[in-house]
Amino acid sequence: MDKPRLEIVYVDPADLRPNGWNPNRMTDAMLNRLRAEIWRVGYVDPIIALRDGRIIDGEHRWKIALDRKEKVPVVYLDIPEEIAKTLTVNLDAIHGDHDPALLMELIESIGFTEPEVESVFGMKPRDLEDLRRAVEPVGQETQAPKGHTCPRCNHQW
Amino acid sequence: MVAPLKVEWVPIESLHPSKWNPNVLPLRKYNHLKRELVRVGFARPIITNLAGDIINGEHRWRGAREMGFAEVPVIKLDVDEITAKTLSVNLNSIHGEMDHDKLALLVSGLEITFPKDQLMEILDYTDQEMTKLLDSTERDKGALPRLPGGPKPQPPMAAEDPDGGEGEGEWCECPKCGHKFQEKAG
Numbered sequence: 001m002d003k004p005r006l007e008i009v010y011v012d013p014a015d016l017r018p019n020g021w022n023p024n025r026m027t028d029a030m031l032n033r034l035r036a037e038i039w040r041v042g043y044v045d046p047i048i049a050l051r052d053g054r055i056i057d058g059e060h061r062w063k064i065a066l067d068r069k070e071k072v073p074v075v076y077l078d079i080p081e082e083i084a085k086t087l088t089v090n091l092d093a094i095h096g097d098h099d100p101a102l103l104m105e106l107i108e109s110i111g112f113t114e115p116e117v118e119s120v121f122g123m124k125p126r127d128l129e130d131l132r133r134a135v136e137p138v139g140q141e142t143q144a145p146k147g148h149t150c151p152r153c154n155h156q157w
Numbered sequence: 158m159v160a161p162l163k164v165e166w167v168p169i170e171s172l173h174p175s176k177w178n179p180n181v182l183p184l185r186k187y188n189h190l191k192r193e194l195v196r197v198g199f200a201r202p203i204i205t206n207l208a209g210d211i212i213n214g215e216h217r218w219r220g221a222r223e224m225g226f227a228e229v230p231v232i233k234l235d236v237d238e239i240t241a242k243t244l245s246v247n248l249n250s251i252h253g254e255m256d257h258d259k260l261a262l263l264v265s266g267l268e269i270t271f272p273k274d275q276l277m278e279i280l281d282y283t284d285q286e287m288t289k290l291l292d293s294t295e296r297d298k299g300a301l302p303r304l305p306g307g308p309k310p311q312p313p314m315a316a317e318d319p320d321g322g323e324g325e326g327e328w329c330e331c332p333k334c335g336h337k338f339q340e341k342a343g
Binding site for chain 2: 003005023025046057079082085086088089092098109
């Protein structure tokens with residue numbers, strides 16, 4: 001299979017449509033965060049779609065664009081439908097998580113006020129407090145990096 | 158508001174991880190990611206600031222580097238550092254969840270196209286995970302015929318994961334002996 005070259009075009013959301021197989025769903029709260037983020041910075045991550053307009057990844061961004069009646073950046077992929085289906089799954093499934101300590105460090109480095117943290121990151125003061133508690137050393141624990149110990153050979157890294 | 162997006166292909170070494178990326182990817186997912194890069198290439202461009210600090214896609218960049226890619230697709234955003242940092246967080250944290258039943262339906266449909274072993278490889282499912290997913294479709298919907306060579310039904314797990322399967326520990330591979338194991342969550 002030829003590897004995609006990825007070219008971005010701005011299209012009318014009416015030219016795109018859901019694919020009929022998307023297993024991804026978003027809570028209303030998350031959808032509101034996405035809407036706020038698009039209002040704040042715009043579309044920074046293109047929607048991925050098949051040439052015929054079926055969306056492989058980015059259905060929720062597309063819904064918001066429909067509401068806002070504005071063009072969206074799209075990358076069209078020339079791939080068979082069955083490959084597109086596997087991509088829909090994998091693009092959703094392969095993502096990481098935030099390391100609490102690194103996230104806390106990032107938030108502190110920006111110096112946002114609590115209302116700013118809530119409006120930009122969707123974190124309420126309580127969430128921030130939970131994060132702070134998760135990061136603070138407990139008892140005699142120090143800031144030692146979170147390591148792994150192999151249960152088979154006891155190697156640590 | 159960012160300017161219109163454009164994809165450039167740039168030498169991989171011209172980009173670098175940001176100093177602030179809080180996102181971590183378990184080894185199992187990282188290995189899956191690398192296989193995806195080989196299978197389909199980049200479906201989504203990396204996002205950086207003008208200086209080449211990676212805002213989103215550090216693991217894709219690392220994986221591509223390991224797999225010997227010379228060039229990678231990038232969208233360079235003209236944003237200040239604070240915006241770059243906030244985007245690093247939000248591009249990761251704003252995402253949906255898999256609807257279990259819809260996923261099971263999709264995967265059982267794909268089982269017609271792909272040999273089971275290949276499908277498990279593509280989606281990075283173990284035999285047990287695949288069986289659990291597909292069996293639940295049949296149990297819940299009662300409508301899908303079992304495919305020849307399909308998974309055998311298994312009794313339900315004695316203790317269901319209280320986190321609904323999302324909170325399982327991180328998969329690790331020991332760099333010394335290669336043993337794969339799941340870290341205890343938390």
